[in-house]
Amino acid sequence: MSVAVxxxxxxxxxxxxxxxxxxFDGEPDMGAALAIVRRGRPVVDLWGGVADVRTGRRWxxxxxxxxxxxxxxxxxxxxxRLVQAGKLDxxxxxxxxxxxxxxxxKGGTRVADLLSHRAGLPAPREPIPRGALADWDRIVAQLARQEPLWPPGxxxxxxxxxxxxxxxEVVRRVTGLSAGEAFRRYVAEPAGAECWIGLPPAHLPRVARMAVGPSLAALTALQEAEARAxxxxxxxxxxxTLDGALPRELVGPRDHARDEVGSDVGAVADGEGFNDPAVQVAEVPGAGGIASARALATIWSSTFSAARSGHGPLLSEETIRQATAVRSEGEPFFxxxxxxxRWGAGFQLDSAARRYVTPTGFGHDGAGGQVAFADPAAGIGFAFLTNRMEAGDDRxxxxxxxxLRRIVTGTVVDTVPGIPHDEGAKSI
Structure with missing residues (x-):
């Protein structure tokens, strides 16, 4: 059965x-959206499939x-943005x-170490229980007193x-605002984008329900078995998992594919992890952002191009240069x-692990198949979102x-000048 796009x-x-x-091939229960903005103009805005397989709600x-x-x-x-404003270094x-x-x-840790995954604090030494995900003060105090797993930097x-x-927490100390409020004020509103870190409860009915696909279920089962062995x-x-707060797949309940790899489906409560509305409204800025693909593509386009809201580019060329300088690469500690x-100041850079349109691309992917980035040389802001979470060789x-690269550059991985003219949009 074909999925209507x-x-x-x-x-x-x-x-x-x-x-x-x-x-969508072979994925009748999947929902997804794709948005591409080129030099400030939307050129692709597509969606289709199922937002919630339990109810049949469409995307x-x-x-x-x-x-x-x-x-x-x-x-x-x-x-x-805060670095550019002189509020942060x-x-x-x-x-x-x-x-x-x-x-x-941890006294020698620099702000760039936090952003580029060099802080030595990827995991808590003390478990964080499920009910504490929204307790910002408790979590940051725990991280502040924790001994790092390796010398920072x-x-x-x-x-x-x-x-x-x-x-x-650095953002909160610098601005006096929560991470979600600072994001709204400095990024989402200037870009004119519906995107939140800490979703207003009124928008909860619009959120797609995430589902664990077979490849992610198999991978997490294998990881758990290898860790026990x-x-x-x-x-x-x-x-x-934060040793208690989240399932390894980040959402629950696991779907029936999980049964096939021998895990106890009943052990995961309905609405667990980032399917839990209480988590969706909490500020969990490492993984809890909520947006439409259209909003994400708009934000990434707005990093280097004037936003449709009339606001100028969020970041200057010099700020982008600083933020995308390579700070972490090669074999990791684990x-x-x-x-x-490869990582810049928090940005995932173009590499064999994540290719963008040109080598100038910077952005971040997300669990289960999400991808969002800016590519200044190509003039592209891009976002693909799906609620069917897969792993491994998810293509x-x-x-x-x-x-997109073939259209924009005429090549598979290399960049050459030239982007086709926009002849207007048509419905599909």
Missing amino acids: EGTVSAGFEPVAAAFREA ERDTLSVIFSCSKGLMSILAA YDALVTTYWPEFGEAG TAYAYHPITHGWLIG AGGTDWPGIAM PTPPPWP RATRIVDA
Whole structure:
């Protein structure tokens, strides 16, 4: 059964629309949206599928979705805005803004270390219970007193959830605003985008329900089995779950595919993790952002191009240069097989692990298949969101980006000048 795709696509971008449709192949219960803004103008705005498989609710034009670690890209834009305004310095000690953070040998940690996953705090040494996800003060105090897993600044490993609280507390100390309020004021409103870190409760009915697909279910089951067999402390697993607050897949309940790999589906309560409305309204800036694809693409386009709201670019060329300088690359502290990502000041940079349209791209992907980025050389703001969470060799967004690259540059991975003219949009 084919999935109906709605929306508009500008002339010349039809191959991107075809790649979006192909993402639904074999996935009748999937919902997704794709938005591409080119030099301030929307050229692709598509959506389709199911927003909630339990009720059959369709994915509509105004459907919102949890964006997981794409949230880190948004917090990195916010940090860059504060650097640009002279309120924050990447090279300053964290204790300049957050004195308590200097405990347990962390006094030499710099703001850039927090952003580039070099802080040594990817996982809590003390479990964080489910009910504490919304308790900002408790969590940041725990991180401030914690001994790091390695000397800060000497190595990197991905901080999947704690990243947001670490830079978010610096933002709070600098601005006097919560991370979500600062994001609204400095990023979302200037870009004219419906995007939140801490969703207003009135918008909860618009949020798609996330579902764990077979590949993600199999991967997390394998990781759990390997961790049990190895013994010791499973720091990467604790980094994802906070040792109690979240399921390893980040959402629940697990779907029936989980049964096939031998896990206890009944152990996961309905609405767990980022499917829980209480978590969606909380400020969890490492993974809890909520937006439409249209809003995300607009924000990323607005980093380098004038926003449709009339606001100028969010970031200057010099700010982007500073923010995208490589700060972490190569093999991480916890060994994982390549390809490895590269990181700037919180931004995921173009690498073999995540290709953009050109090497100038910067953004962030998210659990389950989410991808959002800016590509200044190509003039592109991009966002793909889906509620069918997969893992491993998930090519859905990659195929779309590949199609976009061929249109924009005429190549698979290299960039050449020239972008096709916009001949207007048509409905599909």
